[in-house]
Structures are given as structure tokens and as C-alpha cells.
Amino acid sequence: MVxxxxxxxxxxxxxxxxxxxxxxxxxxxxxxxxxxxxxxGRALRDHAHRANAPVWxxxxxxxxxxLTVVWTTYPSFFGxxxxxxxxxxxxxxIGIVFRxxxxxxxxxxxxxxERRVIDVTFSISSILTPFMLGTVVGAIASDRVPVGxxxxxxxTSWTxxxxxxxxxxxxxxGAFLSAVYLAADARRFSxxxxxxxxxxxxxxxALITGVLALATLAVAHxxxxxxxDGLTSGLGLAAVVVSGVAGLASLGLVWLRRYTTARLAAAVAVAGLLAGWAAAQRPDLLPGLTVQEAAADNATLIAVIVSIAVGAVILFPSLAFLFRLVLTGRLDPGRLTPASHPVGPDARRPAWAGxxxxxxFVLGTALFVFADGDAAHTVAVIAFAVTAVFAYAAIGPDQLAARESEPE
Known part of the structure; x- marks a missing residue:
């Protein structure tokens, strides 16, 4: 059913x-x-931050x-x-939160x-999140997630x-896409x-990603x-071919410094990979669970579709306006300067708070991931809340002192 x-x-x-x-x-x-x-190195890091800060x-x-669409319309699959x-x-x-x-x-x-700690934390979380999301896709694609x-x-489902x-x-x-986008942004900044x-x-x-894509296909064999089988036949094969051609085109365009067009080609290459996975996965979402079996009732499906259509009227123009401001340099965060307020003796951060x-945080994570039962999960939530309090005590006083030291 459509x-x-x-x-x-x-x-x-x-x-x-x-x-x-x-x-x-x-x-x-x-x-x-x-x-x-x-x-x-500092210039490269600052440029990467400046280019992405307004839109992350x-x-x-x-x-x-x-997440909202899937859990509402395909609850058994989502669960x-x-x-x-x-x-x-x-x-x-966790990676998204730390970023x-x-x-x-x-x-x-x-x-x-402190800047080194911030930069390293940002980088590690930026690698952790896409890697983990990639393992989730791999687990679903390799039929290691049964219904239930x-x-x-x-x-072992994701390792x-x-x-x-x-x-x-x-x-x-992500590294390939980012490099293409950042090269274009740097040219815009002269x-x-x-x-x-x-x-x-x-x-x-681009070369490394292409080799890895072929290696992943060999591993899947x-x-x-x-x-x-799904990626090497029918619609899956067509999507893989489109992805490969677009990837080669983006590589050539980057070599020629045609960054604007290279962005589009790189996006098509990535879209082709995901479309190929979707084509190879059909007709099952999970082993023994088809789209029709996983779908919610018609009333729910219609409500979600209508809600998304209404929301799109607001969302798409807003995002288009945001990216227009970014690409024209009107939201350039490079104009901002680091805080340099004096810190008084009362603003020293307690070492124990960190x-x-x-x-x-470690306690909450351990209880949430490894423990069963409502009591353990309740303690985990409390531990996360206390983490926020202690974290504020560890990093907040400098900012409070800075505000107090500013002339009115």
C-alpha cells in the first residue's frame, strides 16, 4: 500500500x-x-569551527x-x-551532547x-557519533536485528x-563531505x-572513502x-553506480577547484549509497518484518504525513534563509573573540566538582546501559542530573565572575 x-x-x-x-x-x-x-593548525581548526558553528x-x-517519523509510523521496527x-x-x-x-x-x-581539552573532546565526539550510527546501519543491513x-x-549485533x-x-x-565544504568556504573567505x-x-x-566502500561491499559478500545481492542487482546496483559516478565527478571537480558543483556531486554520491542500502533492504525492514506489517494504522500514518507537510511550510523556508545568511557571510562567527575577562579569587573552580x-556520569552510564529494572534506571537519571550540577560548578564560576567584573 502506498x-x-x-x-x-x-x-x-x-x-x-x-x-x-x-x-x-x-x-x-x-x-x-x-x-x-x-x-x-590553529587556523585550520578555527576555520572548521567558524564554517559550521551557525548551522550545526x-x-x-x-x-x-x-526518529519521530520512524517511532510513530513503524513502532515495532523502532522498538x-x-x-x-x-x-x-x-x-x-553522548557524542552529540558533547559536541x-x-x-x-x-x-x-x-x-x-582548556582550549586543547575542548578541541580534543570535540574531535573525539565527532568521530564517535558517526561511527556508532554507521554500526547501527550495518547491523540493520546485515539482518542482525530480529523483531522483538x-x-x-x-x-555482536553491532560489532x-x-x-x-x-x-x-x-x-x-563525513570527512570527505566536510573537506569539500570547508574548501569552498575558505575560498569564500578569500x-x-x-x-x-x-x-x-x-x-x-575521496580516494580513501572509495576504497572503503569497495572493501565494505567485499565484506558484505x-x-x-x-x-x-541487493547491492549488486536491480535498483540497488543502479544506486551504487550513480553513487560511484557522482563520487568520481566530485573528485574531478575538487581537483579543478569547482567547489560549488563538487558539493552537489558529493551529496549525490552519499545519497546514492543510502538509496542503495534502502533498495537492497526491501521488502523487509527487519528479518520477517515487511513495511506493511511494521506500519501503524492508517489514521496515524495520515496524521504524521499531514503534520510533516504543514511543518515543511515553516521548516524549509527557515533553513533556506539560514543557509543563505551563512553562505553570504552574514553570520560569520569569526568576528567573535574569546573571552578574556579577569577572574577573581572567588571564581576559582573547585577541582573536586569536575x-x-x-x-x-560514569555511574549513570553504567546503570543505564548494563543494569535492568526501574530502580537502576531511576538512579541513572538522577546521576545524569547531578552530573549537570557538578559540571556547572566546574565550568560556570569563571563566566559568573566575568559578568560581575564588567562595568554596568
């Missing part, structure tokens, strides 16, 4: 947009980690869309995936040691060869040296034969 497929197509479009836009944002974290030291939150709109793959999904969420934290703190200090509440193995290769491929794909640096990274990451925040 009605059953419409929410799935919406979710797939949202996933493509999240990969193309959010994936590039994650890729910037990898390049910040590999930027090197000295003034040149907006990029997560597409992840929210995918099966989230229960079996709770660990990688939880780790991906948001580091974005907020980027201009909050000019102390070198936590019916699959909580560890198998196909899942791990999918995770690495997700990280490298920073030829930085543009050339990211051009080199774009070419290298042995580890996930149904996925391999350690207590880490301890509570």
Missing part, C-alpha cells in the same frame, strides 16, 4: 539530508583533530525528523532497533590547556564485520592557503549475503 511507504520515504530523505549536512559537520571534527600544531544545531533537525542496538545509539547520543557542549565553550576561554524487545545480541566497516565508512564519508589545504584533504579522503561530574 500510504505505508510514504513515511518511510520521508524518513529516508531525512536520513540523506542528515548524512549530507550533519555528516559534513561531524567530518570537520576529524579534520580539527588532524590539523596539526602551530599557527597553521539546524543539521540535527533531520535526525529528529527521522526492535532501539532495544537491540541501545549501546551504539546511546554512545552516539554541543564544546561548541558552546569554544569561545569561552583563551587558556591553551532486545531480541538481538546487545554486543560484526559489516557494522564495523559501515561505521568506518560513515566517518570517512583564504587561499586554507582552501588548498582542505582541497588536498578532500582528494585524499561474506558477512551479509542478502545485502550484497571529578564528581565525571564520576556521576
Amino acid at each position: 500510504l505505508d511507504l510514504i513515511p518511510l520515504l520521508i524518513a529516508l530523505v531525512g536520513l540523506v539530508l542528515y548524512t549530507v549536512l550533519g555528516g559534513a559537520d561531524f567530518g570537520a571534527g576529524l579534520w580539527q583533530l588532524l590539523a596539526g600544531s602551530g599557527e597553521r 544545531e539546524a543539521n540535527h533537525v533531520w535526525l529528529i525528523l527521522v 526492535s532497533v532501539c532495544s537491540t542496538l541501545a549501546i551504539p545509539l546511546f554512545l552516539a547520543a 554541543g557542549l564544546t561548541y558552546a565553550l569554544h569561545y569561552a576561554t583563551d587558556v591553551p590547556r 524487545n532486545a531480541a538481538g545480541n546487545a554486543i 560484526n564485520p559489516t557494522s564495523l566497516m559501515s561505521g568506518v565508512l560513515a566517518v570517512c564519508t 583564504e587561499s592557503g586554507i582552501s588548498e589545504a582542505f582541497r588536498t584533504r578532500a582528494v585524499a579522503s 561474506q558477512d551479509a549475503p542478502r545485502l550484497y 571529578r564528581a561530574a565525571v564520576a556521576c
